[in-house]
Amino acid sequence: xxxxxxxxxxxxxxxxxxxxxxxxxxxxxxxxxxxxxxxxxxxxxxxxxxxxxxxxxxxxxxxxxxxxxxxxxxxxxxxxxxxxxxxxxxxxxxxxxxxxxxxxxxxxxxxxxxxxxxxxxxxxxxxxxxxxxxxxxxxxxxxxxxxxxxxxxxxxxxxxxxxxxxxxxxxxxxxxxxxxxxxxxxxxxxxxxxxxxxxxxxxxxxxxxxxxxxxxxxxxxxxxxxxxxxxxxxxxxxxxxxxxxxxxxxxxxxxxxxxxxxxxxxxxxxxxxxxxxxxxxxxxxxxxxxxxxxxxxxxxxxxxxxxxxxxxxxxxxxxxxxxxxxxxxxxxxxxxxxxxxxxxxxxxxxxxxxxxxxxxxxxxxxxxxxxxxxxxxxxxxxxxxxxxxxxxxxxxxxxxxxxxxxxxxxxxxxxxxxxxxxxxxxxxxxxxxxxxxxxxxxxxxxxxxxxxxxxxxxxxxxxxxxxxxxxxxxxxxxxxxxxxxxxxxxxxxxxx
Numbered sequence: 491x492x493x494x495x496x497x498x499x500x501x502x503x504x505x506x507x508x509x510x511x512x513x514x515x516x517x518x519x520x521x522x523x524x525x526x527x528x529x530x531x532x533x534x535x536x537x538x539x540x541x542x543x544x545x546x547x548x549x550x551x552x553x554x555x556x557x558x559x560x561x562x563x564x565x566x567x568x569x570x571x572x573x574x575x576x577x578x579x580x581x582x583x584x585x586x587x588x589x590x591x592x593x594x595x596x597x598x599x600x601x602x603x604x605x606x607x608x609x610x611x612x613x614x615x616x617x618x619x620x621x622x623x624x625x626x627x628x629x630x631x632x633x634x635x636x637x638x639x640x641x642x643x644x645x646x647x648x649x650x651x652x653x654x655x656x657x658x659x660x661x662x663x664x665x666x667x668x669x670x671x672x673x674x675x676x677x678x679x680x681x682x683x684x685x686x687x688x689x690x691x692x693x694x695x696x697x698x699x700x701x702x703x704x705x706x707x708x709x710x711x712x713x714x715x716x717x718x719x720x721x722x723x724x725x726x727x728x729x730x731x732x733x734x735x736x737x738x739x740x741x742x743x744x745x746x747x748x749x750x751x752x753x754x755x756x757x758x759x760x761x762x763x764x765x766x767x768x769x770x771x772x773x774x775x776x777x778x779x780x781x782x783x784x785x786x787x788x789x790x791x792x793x794x795x796x797x798x799x800x801x802x803x804x805x806x807x808x809x810x811x812x813x814x815x816x817x818x819x820x821x822x823x824x825x826x827x828x829x830x831x832x833x834x835x836x837x838x839x840x841x842x843x844x845x846x847x848x849x850x851x852x853x854x855x856x857x858x859x860x861x862x863x864x865x866x867x868x869x870x871x872x873x874x875x876x877x878x879x880x881x882x883x884x885x886x887x888x889x890x891x892x893x894x895x896x897x898x899x900x901x902x903x904x905x906x907x908x909x910x911x912x913x914x915x916x917x918x919x920x921x922x923x924x925x926x927x928x929x930x931x932x933x934x935x936x937x938x939x940x941x942x943x944x945x946x947x948x949x950x951x952x953x954x955x956x957x958x959x960x961x962x963x964x965x966x967x968x969x970x971x972x973x974x975x976x977x978x979x980x981x982x983x984x985x986x
Contacts, residue, residue: 540583547960590667774832796880844895902956913950
């Protein structure tokens with residue numbers, strides 16, 4: 491999850507009637523009238539469905555949470571995490587999770603938050619310094635060091651410490667994980683966070699006067715939050731009034747506003763930036779989306795691969811292209827989009843009727859479109875090599891004529907997933923780290939390919955997420971054997 495260093499362009503592309511959002515004067519008026527504004531979004535409720543948690547990919551930084559054994563560093567297909575079963579964590583099942591670049595947060599049904607992965611930025615919310623250290627043999631060859639065991643405390647899921655217990659009826663309803671920071675949203679709209687934000691030059695900080703936050707701390711500038719989403723090193727929050735706030739690193743305009751160098755630390759405090767009447771927000775590493783209550787879609791941030799679904803007036807893309815402010819995206823508006831999943835330079839969208847759209851970077855096959863099916867809108871570099879698809883394009887699962895519909899999507903830095911309406915998972919994209927979950931691969935996965943393995947064979951997968959080089963899913967065991975077998979036969983026929 492490393493940002494490409496490219497020359498920045500200040501002018502954002504305006505194509506096909508793309509328009510800016512409301513003026514600063516409107517912003518000031520709305521904020522001064524905040525208490526009188528109606529609620530347009532409902533508060534989230536706590537999830538209750540226990541999930542079996544599966545992990546796979548490369549876990550050299552403890553990302554898989556399978557314990558300290560060196561044998562857990564590479565898992566080629568989904569594997570049940572034995573530390574997160576109901577029996578292991580005290581008869582409390584995992585009901586939700588959020589995946590960061592190199593760590594994971596998981597929520598149990600008793601309001602406990604579990605964490606695992608690298609803890610360099612204190613993102614795990616617990617002390618891992620006392621972990622059992624595996625001493626290296628003095629005679630061991632340097633090349634063998636990578637085969638050593640992992641940090642036991644980081645590689646084993648543990649409860650976040652000092653997470654506040656609010657009123658009995660106030661529950662944790664959402665988790666968010668950036669590369670270096672963690673956050674939780676409570677059902678009363680409060681947000682707590684810990685860790686730090688980073689930027690191109692290194693550590694940026696947690697707040698103006700806090701470089702790194704070790705324990706969960708309330709973000710006092712936020713109230714009535716109904717949704718929280720994470721980028722690589724920034725966060726977005728949506729409140730009940732339909733207003734969006736952003737904070738963290740804004741070097742690629744992912745905060746929806748210009749951050750002057752001399753005021754860079756001011757970006758560590760949540761601020762609104764002109765988005766109102768919003769019902770849903772989403773973020774990739776460096777680009778973001780919002781959908782308003784009129785089904786209009788806005789995007790901002792890094793766009794050099796067309797990941798925001800916008801080109802310039804000539805239909806071209808530029809290295810370092812930036813959309814500096816929330817901008818209307820005509821090709822995504824009025825399409826009944828219910829979910830976005832964004833990677834480093836690509837985007838997926840799920841529509842209400844179960845179709846999956848994909849666009850953005852192509853060279854690692856992130857968008858799941860075979861080369862012989864690339865649309866005319868495909869952008870090629872000066873050498874004629876396919877570089878990206880900036881126009882949202884419907885992707886297909888199994889036989890082209892099959893009617894497979896999706897209920898959820900997920901994206902890592904350069905790999906992607908779609909969950910079908912009956913809980914099967916299709917994967918595609920960068921394959922070197924085993925992150926697609928398809929076993930040993932000779933290269934990248936060009937088109938959506940169904941994950942076939944014993945561990946998830948009889949599971950209805952409900953939720954999926956991914957980081958830089960690993961992935962996580964959660965599912966419910968199908969207890970009706972006949973139903974499970976019928977489902978397998980259905981997809982074997984679809985994938986022939």
